Amino acid sequence: MGRVTERRKVIRVRDGQVSERPDTLVAEEPLEIRLNGKPLAITMRTPGDDFALAAGFLVSEGVLGAADELQSIVYCAGATAEGSNTYNVVDVRTAPGVVLPDITLERNVYTTSSCGLCGKASLDAVRTTARWRIDDTAGGTAPPVLLATGLLAGLPDRLRAAQRVFDRTGGLHGAALFSEAGELLDVREDVGRHNAVDKLIGRALQNGGLPLARTVLLVSGRASFELAQKAVMAGIPVLAAVSAPSSLAVDLAAETGLTLIGFLRGSSMNVYAGEHRVALGAGAVRG
CATH class of the missing domain: 3.10.20.10 (Ubiquitin-like (UB roll))
Incomplete structure (x- = not known):
């Protein structure tokens, strides 16, 4: 509908120079x-x-x-x-x-x-309302999802590269769904991080793709309880965020078996729950 962005006048100050110009903003x-x-x-x-x-x-x-x-x-x-x-x-x-x-x-x-x-x-x-278990104990013969840290480290850059509207506005959250092999399955943007995730999950529902087993949900901001809840309700086993999780999100992840990763930036990350799905390597030192 052509309503994703809008133009507004802005007074721009750069190095002491003042100018007036139109700016592209994300619509809300x-x-x-x-x-x-x-x-x-x-x-x-x-x-x-x-x-x-x-x-x-x-x-x-x-x-x-x-x-x-x-x-x-x-x-x-x-x-x-x-x-x-x-x-x-x-x-x-x-x-x-x-x-x-x-x-x-x-x-x-x-x-x-x-x-x-x-x-x-x-x-x-x-x-009590989740339809699917994601704790790897629900039966079946497939091995648990196991993700290399190197694969996880490359996901934020791939999400950022796929955020087309963010390039024009700088004002949108992004959410991406990846396969366990690192294939980008879908990406959505929205002014609300929870809306971006709902758009991903809704498209999967419409396409008959639930539960989203053996996938990774990556969000561009923090990992709130609400986002962890949405992952669990869609059957997603891994939630990663470039920023911090909340305490209740960590509690929910531990309760349900969700793998929760925060501060995913470059080769660094914090694994708050579900570490059995992350291949930390034989040389990993636990202090």
């Missing part, structure tokens, strides 16, 4: 998500991939887990008093027979840091 608009016609949530996002964003959000909330549970997603016409379509309201219709969890406009939320729930309640909520 509200998106209202309705579920079967009823308002559910509002998020601030960068327009684009709105249907995937809505689908991914509902995966994170435990509503959807497979493509056949999703009947349709449409923009709502008549969203304004004049009856025009703002393309800022989507309605998600679930397939007949899908049982909905008890969620409200306040999101009944265990996903935001301001929800007021204690850490234990937040962890319990994810554990």
Whole structure:
């Protein structure tokens, strides 16, 4: 829709020289998500991939887990008093027979840091609603994912190279999905890091790709509890971030078997949980 970026006037000061010029900024608009016609949530996002964003959000909330549970997603016409379509309201219709969890406009939320729930309640909520186990004990004969540190070290540069809108604006978070062999499977950008992840997960749901087993989710910012929760709900075994994790994200990773890596910068990284999936090498020294 051509709404990903916008132009604004800026006064630029460089080495004492002042000039006036247009600047390219990332667009930010509200998106209202309705579920079967009823308002559910509002998020601030960068327009684009709105249907995937809505689908991914509902995966994170435990509503959807497979493509056949999703009947349709449409923009709502008549969203304004004049009856025009703002393309800022989507309605998600679930397939007949899908049982909905008890969620409200306040999101009944265990996903935001301001929800007021204690850490234990937040962890319990994810554990009881997650559809897939990622702790390598759920059966099957495939060996656990094992990632070389060298492979992990190269992922941030590949995410950065794939962020096309960031190059023009410098104002977007990025999220990328890689295979265990390091193949870039998908990348999304958004003004909100959680939205970028929802767009990745939503596209996977629409394509029948859940659970996202044997993959690595890389995010350009910090690893919050909310992002760890989204990884677990999508069946992703490894979450890596270029910045720090929160304490509750580490607790959730330890609780569910998620491998959580922070401060992934060059050849350096901190492994906070799930170290069995990282090949640290025979020469690694534990102090």
